[in-house]
Amino acid sequence: MCGIIARAGIGDALEELVVGLQNLEYRGYDSAGVAVRRADGPITVCKREGETDALEAALSGRALPGGTGIGHTRWSTHGAPSDANAHPHTDDSGRVAVVHNGIIRNHESLRRELREAGHRFRSETDTEVVPHLVAAALDDGADPESAFRAAVARLEGSYALAMIVDEDDAVYATRRGSPLVLGLGTDANYLASDVPAFLEFTDRVVYLEDDDVVVLEGNTYRITDVDGTPVDRPIETVEWDASDARKGVYNHFMRKEIDEQPVSLRQTLEGRIDGDRSELTAFPPGSLSDVDDVVFVACGTSYHAAMYGSTLLRRRGVPATALRANEFAHDPMPVSERTLVIAVTQSGETADTLASLRVANDLSARTLAVTNVVGSSAARGADEALFIRAGPEIGVAATKTFSSQVAALALLADRIAADGGGADAYGDETAGVGDHGGAYDPDSVRSDLESLPTAVETVVNDAGAARLATQFADAESYFFIGRGVGYPVALEGALKFKEITYEHAEGFAAGELKHGPLALVTPATVVIAVFTGRNDELTLHNVREAQSRGAPVVGVGPASATTLRETVDEYLPFPRTDPNLAGIPANVHLQLLAYHAAEIRDRAIDKPRNLAKSVTVE
Incomplete structure (x- = not known):
């Protein structure tokens, strides 16, 4: 959906915020905006309906010195695309600026309450209640961090939030049900919805968890829980290259990513085929022997990959079905402790798929995430994870990730069938026109996986x-x-x-x-x-x-x-x-x-x- 970028540190923030927004255009496109805490004055906000080009034109020739700022590229949920509905949103005085992904479900009741207290609203968005809540807490004497925490405590729904306040060099942020990742640079630190936003500035990341509150100040950061208790999150190095997030000589990311499929498939398969067996580090022989049946949950392209994987499993004699996550989450099929529920999601942040994963966990099924993003919500929320290793995919229309998902699922099907004693469910009578007969030959599949790129x-x-x-x-x-x-x-x-x-x-x-x-x-x-x-x-x-x-x-x-x-x-x-x-x-x-x-x-x-x-x- 929408994309968030935030930056705090040495030097000017504006240029890096705009680069981050350009790298996040695939997440939203109907408006974009930035807010910078100026070194020589108050917060300055610039936002425009349209793609980031419109924002860049509005910023052309403007100097906004300051090392702290936030930015946003929007995909509309509440309110049509317009300058007024674009993020960042501010309170009446303009001293608080906020960007937000997700949906605040109780925004209407909060808006009524704030209006009765004299607050004026300029947009139709659910987000605008947040800076007003913060401003109200500031008026009551709270410091910025306490005001931010008080405002967040009033919210119901899903969100990733980042905020700056006048006369304060910090960025305050939190997440619940919407992705937010911290990037650790040398002279600055960053927050974003997705790693490609800041990949050309740093490859060191911290994946935030629900209800983490992070404060960036200068080139330092700290993370606490909702009660203010410090929490420790591991620092990881992303193995993606910054050039992967740029088009290079291509007119479109989609064509670039179509052409990258031989490479992405090699990455998916590397080290995972060993002669007569699939070698998945996370699933050594016997580790899936307690699986009686498999249920896939996914949406969109990932659902089609899940359908493909379920067919391969059934051909190996393993009961398997693929269900749309937006249906399973609210009307689940019966599962047991011996059911493996596989959530297939490129980003690892698809809301419907995460909801299905939570349902499966509640039903005591064994869960597995097949995803492209280490540290994603799906990878953390499932019992186990299998990474497709396709590299960043920027084009909205998924291409290389489908190929890598199917290849990874073919390896997984081989492991599940081998552990459970599955065998080809069909004989040669299913043969048709073509080079091969109908039988599922595991050796042939493994061999042709290696030549697939x-x-x-x-x-x-x-x-x-x-x-x-x-x-x-x-x-x-x-x-x-x-x-x-x-x-x-x-x-x-x-x-x-x-x-x-x-x-x-x-x-x-x-x-x-x-x-x-x-x-x-x-x-x-x-x-x-x-x-x-x-x-x-x-x-x-x-x-x-x-x-x-x-x-x-x-x-x-x-x-x-x-x-x-x-x-x-x-x-x-x-x-x-x-x-x-x-x-x-x-x-x-x-x-x-x-x-x-x-x-x-x-x-x-x-x-x-x-x-x-x-x-x-x-």
Whole structure:
């Protein structure tokens, strides 16, 4: 959702705050603002509706000397995008400035109370009650830290908050249910919603926990709990590179991150395959022997990766299902102490997934987070964590993290099945058109996992998707179909397409096409069919049904599948890959198709309308 950056230390804060906001644009885009505690005067606030470019233009030529400041890039929840609703928000006098992520659920009652006491409000946001609460406490004689704590104690909901006060060089901050990380530099310290905000200034971080209160002053910091008792949080070094958070020669982060997938996959797999077994340090042989069944909870792209993982587990004879976290959190399925609930979340901060994780913990299930971020709320809230090691992903539309999630889940499925004695649930009778039969061969999967980065690199360098994006630019609808592991890939392909092109795109299980969606198929509908080398003949039946209604069909499948090439109208090939993994290179073709289709339409590819990278409110 929204993005917070704060800085306190030696030198001027403004330039670093603006850099932080630029690095956080993927979290919010409808307005941005900064507040600086000027060395020669009071707090100065500048905020503008629109992207950070509008704020930079407003700041051009202005000198705001001062080492302490806060900034924010907004994704609207309360109040439409406007200068007035942009953060930071202040009290009547302008002596208190606050930035906030999350939702304050009791803001209406607090606003009424404050209005009755004479406070005037300028925005529609829930956030504005906070500086007024702080100002009221200051008027009653409280010092800034005590006033901040008193205000926070009145809040209900989720939040990450950072505050500065006139005539005080400190930044005061806290979090509950919304991410906030501390960055430790040499001449300054930082607070942000996400590490990329300050990655070019420091790689030393402290992950704050709920109800931590942190005070930055000069280049020092201290952390206490809600009662003021000092707490010790470990300092960690982030292994990401600052260049990962910059576009470099690319026009868009999304294309950069598509192209990075061979590297990110190698990082995911490095040291995790040892001959005839998956070598996961966190899960040595036998550590998952008490798992009877697996339930995945996730949202969006991570949900599609979870669906993929559940299919792999079922093929190994392990009962597994994938559920949307926003449903499980409020209507959970039965689980037991022998159920492993796996929360899949790129950021580790997805609100619905964290809510599901809490429910699973309350139900005494064993829990595991599969995430990209060490120190994230999901990693800390689950019993165990498996990190996908994909590196920072800035584009709102997830790309490399999906590939790394699926690869990590394939390794995990191998470990769970090996510990539990799972076996291939299907025989060769499921074989279809393609290079492989239907049986799940663990040795083949492990071998092809190791060669997967090379296969993906071949797809990244293929120009076919760009050509087809132009060829079918005038279509009215785009239907993606797949079977087995191709089904979640079809859903993911449709999600990417609709996210960044704003065109109508839907994903279906291939066999469901004739149970309703076929009524919508016309010559103006492009059907994109995912083939994996397993049950492909059945999917070809569905392709022919679409073609008989005049729809052009694009096949995405193994390079050697001659029958597929001859049947479909256009074909996007990928190198020979075990059919259980074939969805990964197939999905890269679909990412490129969506990217080029959006580029033709001149869409805001990295920041699609109405969407944010990390959904941290339910």
